[in-house]
Each structure stands twice: as C-alpha cells, then as structure tokens.
Amino acid sequence: MNKICTMAQAIESIPDGAMVAIGGNTLNRVPMEAVYQMARQNKRNLQLVKTAGAMDIDLLCLAGCVKSVDAGYVSYESQFSLCRYYRQAVEKGQVITYEHACYTVICALRAAAYGIPFMPVKGLGQTQLMESNPRLGHIQDPFGGPDIAVVQAIRPNFAILHVHYADQAGNAMICGPVYEDLLMVQASERVIITTEEIVPDNYFRRQDVKAQIPAFQVEAVVHAPKGARPTAMPFCYPVDEAEVRAFQGLGAAEQLSKYLEGRREAAR
Amino acid sequence: MNKICTMAQAIESIPDGAMVAIGGNTLNRVPMEAVYQMARQNKRNLQLVKTAGAMDIDLLCLAGCVKSVDAGYVSYESQFSLCRYYRQAVEKGQVITYEHACYTVICALRAAAYGIPFMPVKGLGQTQLMESNPRLGHIQDPFGGPDIAVVQAIRPNFAILHVHYADQAGNAMICGPVYEDLLMVQASERVIITTEEIVPDNYFRRQDVKAQIPAFQVEAVVHAPKGARPTAMPFCYPVDEAEVRAFQGLGAAEQLSKYLEGRREAAR
C-alpha cells in the first residue's frame, strides 16, 4: 500500500486537541518541517509529549497550538538558552506543564506500548513532581515490598518522526541515535513518518540490518528532504544556527507566519 | 580489560543454586557449549529462566543440575517432539516448573531490568497460571481502572548468551534474531558471552551498526566457535539433527558423560 502523501495532507489528519509525540531530542533529528506545518495549519490545543524538547515545543507555543506539554526538559542547550515562547506561555497560564523526569515520559510511553494502565517507576524519591504532576502516583507492592511510584500510561494519538530512509509502505529506518522515537511508534495510535529519502520497495529486505519501524504501524509517509532543519540530522546536516537564531529573534507571534513562509520557500 | 577466558573458567564462576537465564530460543542460537560445560561441572539446583527452551533445559534436567524452570514453553518443535528428560524430572517432582506465558517471563525480566519489583501484565485473563505460579498476582490500578495482573521481577544471577562477534572487552553483537538475549543482559547480575568470533578492539567503533551488548555489562568472554551446536547459528550453521537425536537417544543420565566427552572431542 502506498502511504506517501504531502506534508500538508499528513498534518491535516491531526485534529485539534490531539496528543502528539514528537521524535528527536533537543536540536537533534526533530521533524521540524512537520512542526512548521502544524503551525501553518493553526492546530489548537495540542498535547505535546517529549522527553527533551526545544525549538519544536517553543515554536508551537509561539503559534498558540499547544494546550499542554508532558516533558522532562524543555530548553535549548548552552548558547541557545531557554525556550522563551514556551516559558511565557506557561507563565501566562496558556500552556499546562506536566513535568516529568524524562524517564517517567519513557515509562508512561512504555505503559501505553505494553497495553497496561500504568508503570511502576523506581527512583522517584523526594520530589514535588509527585504532587504537581497528576500522572504520578504510588502503589502497594503485592509481593510485600515497600510502596512504589507509578506513572499513568501516555498513549499519544500521533507520533511524528523524521527518519533517514522509508519505503512507500512505511517501513522506516533511523541511522545513529534513535532517542525515544521507536518507543513513540509503539506507544502511539497513529504514526506519521517524514523521511530524507524514499527507498525502493524491498530495499530493507535485502539488508542485514532491518527497518526498525514496520510498515503496518505507519499511516503516512512524507518525502521531506532536510525535513529536520534547522535541527541536526546525523550523517546529513548539522544544526542551522542562523535559522534557530532567526526564530528566537521573532519576538511575537505575528512574525511567525512570515518566518514559516520563508521556510516553505527554502524547502522548495 | 581483557575478559577472555576458557569455557571451564567462565562456567566455574556460576555457583550451585544460581538463577541462570539462557539465550536463544528452542533449537536456535542456544549457548550449548556452555550448557554442556554446566553439566560437566555437575552444577546443582540451578534455577533456569527462558521463554522457550528445548535441548538446553532437557540436558540440564538429565544431568540433574536443575532445581526449577521459569519458562513459557519447554519442548523441541515438530519432529523432535517433547523434552522427555525434563518431563520425567518434573513428573518425579525433582524439578519445579514455574509456568509462564513467555510474555510473563519477558515482563519479569523487564521488571528486573527496570529496577522495579513487579510488572503489570495485560492479558492474563482466565488462566490457572495465576494460581499455579506464585510469581503472578493482581494489583489495583491507582488511577481508578480495573485490577490488573502483575508478575514479580526475575533477576537472574547470570545470563549466558552465544553471539556472533565479541571483542576481548565484552562488546558483543548478535546478527539476525536476538530473541530475549538483550533483555537478559539488562536483567541479569552477571553476563557470560560465548562467541563464534573474537574481533579486534575498536572493531565496533568503526561500524555503522553498534554492538548491542556493551562491554561494561559483560563479565566473561569465551571464544567458542560452533558454540551453539547442535542448535542453529544464523548465517553460520544449521541444526545438527544427528547430534540432537543422539542426545535424545541416551535414555539415562549414565550415558550423558560419554556424550559430553564426545562433544568435547568434537569441539577441539
């Protein structure tokens, strides 16, 4: 089955209010072209899920697309500093933060992938996350040990990932760091793949290393060369610092549509 | 650090009574040379852990090494029929069976890998496994859902795996099906690797595909070409049917030492 479609088509399938897990980590292999498209399509009330997000979450907050964020860390690293649009949105009460320990996002996604309502989590000791995040709780050990923390399953409606290779059926391969992408595929109801390259049918069958994402779990495949820009794509391109800075310099939501238009031109 | 040692040395480190997870599945990529060595060294009261075992468990039962088996399935497939030595040992009350659903072994190993005392398991509906296996139980959902089954963590003292490539430090790679081997590495306290081939230091660093087993998790590396025989080693050799049949024909424990001696000769 041919699942190739345009970015616009793929992103149109995401309704307002959807819970969306976004692949990659900080400024690494983030499906930014898809993120831009969500902003262009003016999504509303998205519930974002990520271990460590940066420009993706920042941009969707600036665009007013976001209702809540489940994450362990939302910030650029080092010189690019904090996600100010995200911060402002949270501080104004426009965006709800469910703060996690990165690992509790992983555990919550695992629970969804395993079809269970919650996952016990070792290690949540003295932390106010337990009181501030309603997805966390405690449970008795039925085998007689001490109580243990648990996190409720998080089952995103969508996972959006940017990969190196995908075939038209949706078999997909990431080279280098996978971050939480593969877990997101298993935990989510629907999966949108954006890919640097479309490979021929049967490409993966002839490999010693198989696609990590099976076609039957994928709903849409978008051919998006440079689809991670301005974040880095391992083996392909580094972070485009100027573009990150240009975004950080926008200041107000009114400037965003022009920026997004510019990105559309650049992608052509 | 050079962790290469002889099979005898590696297996000597396993004390009587140890809980041992054995890699591979049925007659596929089982560390049989290590299994033979456990029998030669007359281990006693081993607690074996496996999803689907066959000749490994059967042989260790014949040799009187086994106290208990946690498994979902213990049998040869199709023409090789049942594991009669295992059966006899269980029926005589010499070996305790903790019967699982394969997946509950996986969940129990995951619990150990994740450092949690138990794992919720979806799907255990109407089954007498719940009453016959004390490692299974039920728990309330703290988020208000219905009760859910749980399995207690299984943390083996040892995992023994046969792999294709390992370096002297213990970085190790399996080609083709991994079965539960990688999970066993994470769940177990100590890991013994037997390998078809020892590769040079830095071999994996230069690869696009990394070793799946990091050296720091491995305690011993044994160079054991054909170390999976008579089970199959993907890309290397098929099942040695004659040898499986010879073992099945032994009939009594007294014949086993001669068989094991023959195997030692063959391995030279």
Added chain:
Amino acid sequence: MIRPSDMMTVALARLLRDGETVFCGVSSHLPLVAALLAKKLHAPGLVLLNIPGGVDPEKPRLSRITSAGSELWDSAAAEMTLAQVFDLSMRGGLDVAFLSGVQMDNRGGVNASLIGDWRQPKVRLPGGAGSAVLIPTAKRAIFWRTKHDRRTFVQQVDFLTAKGNVSDVMTPLCHFVACQGELLLNSVHPYTSIEEVAENTAFPIRYKVLRKTTPISDAEVSALREVDPHDLRSIEF
C-alpha cells in the same frame, strides 16, 4: 483424496484477511504455511509476525525443524522482537494469533500445560507459550490441532492454560467457530462426517447450520505447492 493436512491448511488460510497482522509461534508449521498461502492467494498485505522477529518475511524457505528460526528473519522488511509482538497484542493491535494445545473444552478453554493436578502433574506438557496472554488479547485467536480425538476435545480440561478470544478451531476433521462463548460446529471436512466428528469429540456437538468445508480448489492446490514445496504442513501427521 484430500489429505487432512492440506484441508486444514487451506481452511485456515481462508480465515485470514488482507492486511491483518498474524502471529505464528513455536512448533507452528501448519499455520505458518496457512499464513503464507493466504498471502499468496487473497491477502497479499497480510503481515506475518513471529518469534525471530522478522516482520512480513518474503517467500521464506521454511525449516523442517523450527518455526522460530532465522529463515523468517532473513527476508523480512523490518524487525519486531517477540517482546514487541506480544506488546502489540497487549495494546490491541494484533489481529490473529495461531495457538495450539493438548486439550480443549467446548467453551474454548485451552490446556497446553499438564495432565492431572498442577500440584503434582501426571504428565508435564510443553506449556502454553504465549497462549495465556495472546488468547485473551488477540482480536481473533485461532486454535488448531492436528489430532481430533476424545482426549483432545474434552468435557473439561485438566488445567486451564488460557481462555478468551478463541474465534475458530481447526482440526483434521472439522472447523468449529465460537458463538457466544460456545464452540459450534461450522463445517465438516469433505472426507468425513458429523458422526465421525461426534465420535471423536467428548463434548456434545452443536451447530446452527451444518456445512461441508469447501473442497480445495485447483488454485489453492498449486499455491500450496508453491509456498510449501517440502510439505512441512504435514510434519505432525
């Protein structure tokens, strides 16, 4: 003359639909061939899942010894470990699981564990493998067994390994379907009769409409030869 192994394989293949995810585990040559046959005939988009983790292997050269070996991995497009296949079923994403066992009752209860009392089993069987979690979670659990006798189809199983979503039961003699929790005879294979089925079944045979299983077509015969040239479907006969 129709061989029961051929009839069972073909009848199982007919139960599979295009696009379904289908799991075959250990010691499962017959349903494995059935899945490949369905893929060849009417379900090209069927996705075969298995223990070695090869997703949708293409024309695998099956092994006589195992249905869990790397031949199911080599020509696969993607990888999905056994743990992940189980996970898929747990979260409601597995369409069909093929499972077997040694006893079955007329409520679809399966015993693959032991004969006698579990505290002191008279006969230790291989164990249910994935049954206890797959039979309740797969959308359709298809039970198959190459023997049809009164020791297999019993009034009451000695031990309940698993029970749940058994939708179909395929034997050398007939095809049962589950209806409101009860196994009803759906069709009797062409070479036998309801009397023979009843003689060999310890629970009462009930049905709504009695059919004969549709005989094997020429297209089915030739596809079967192609996907299973070494007749691995007959290993247990």
Added chain:
Amino acid sequence: MIRPSDMMTVALARLLRDGETVFCGVSSHLPLVAALLAKKLHAPGLVLLNIPGGVDPEKPRLSRITSAGSELWDSAAAEMTLAQVFDLSMRGGLDVAFLSGVQMDNRGGVNASLIGDWRQPKVRLPGGAGSAVLIPTAKRAIFWRTKHDRRTFVQQVDFLTAKGNVSDVMTPLCHFVACQGELLLNSVHPYTSIEEVAENTAFPIRYKVLRKTTPISDAEVSALREVDPHDLRSIEF
C-alpha cells in the same frame, strides 16, 4: 590566572574513578569534558553514557550546540538508548550521574523546575530532565553549576525537583561534599576564599577541614587542551 571553567572541569574529572559508568545529559558540556579528561588522565576504563546512546565514544569531536548529538554515538563501541541508561541507574548499575539545576539547598535538594508556586509559576525553568530519578538512584549524583550566587545556593528551594544521592557539588568557587545529608565545604578553589564563598551562598557554610582545591597540574592543562580544543567547557561562562 586559573579560569573557573578549567578549575571546575579538572576538579570534576578528579572525582571520577577508573571503570565507572558516568552519565552526562543535555546541556552538559562541562561535565562531558570532565569525563573525557578523566578518561584521558587516570580513568581509561571510564564508560561514558549519554542521551544519544553511544556507549564509551572514543575521542568524540564535541558539538558546541548540543551534548546530546550523534557525535557521541559515531565512535561508540556499543549502543545503549537513553531508556536503557535510565534503566541501568534504576537497577543500581550507574556509578555517576552529572546533574545541574537552578537552585540548591544545603541538604542537596535541587530545583530545576520553576520559581514561585508550582500551581502558578512565576518563572518556568527547563525542568529537571533526568534528575528526579537519577539523583536518588545513581550511586553518586554530582551536582554542578556554572554560577555561584545567593540565588543559586539558597536557604530553601522554591520547588523540590529532586533529592537523594548528591555526593558532590562543584561550582566556580568551591567544592561541597555531602556528609550525613548536609553539604559541607570541602575545598575552595585557589583563586577565591571562604569569605567569597560565604558571601555568595545563602545557607551557612560549614566544614570539617578547610582545604584549597589542588591547582591544575601541567598534565591536566595539556590533557584538557587535547580533549576540549574548542573550549566548550566555558560555554556557560
């Protein structure tokens, strides 16, 4: 003149022992350089673990922009995803975790989450990343922070993101060690004084024996240049 970034990096490196597993997360250039420095100097068997999942990368060419990028994967010998690194810590197998935050009290409590009340934060901070689970489970959690002022080292944190096994705290001015749940001043860096530390710390400074941090040796200087030629350790200064 000794630069605080160099002193901090060197002093952190000295805390690491041969053979230890050491995790560095996002935005962690300084401890990343410290780990590579330790590996170069006295801990060749140190195993660096990180977010991209490259186990023990060899002489990685660090990126200025991220400490979670593929440069830590490329020359790795093995792969261990972030989830697996966390798992390792949860089961008691992680020796050292480097973590930072915006506030710390003298009991080792860390705030990386927010300023104000969590129901209506005045300032939303990046979040603790792995802190809440790593600080309690790593054998030693080493807290580092490139600022040392009274807004960082506070009487009481606004929000307790994490607390647990903080063993050491490294700042541009000094090195605290945890002793029976309390941070004690262990050493003051050569270019400063206990008075300056006290002035910039909102909790009372206590110590058993007051030491100066051992100055950076020539061997440390040259190793530092080699592992971090582009001075990424100073990014936050």
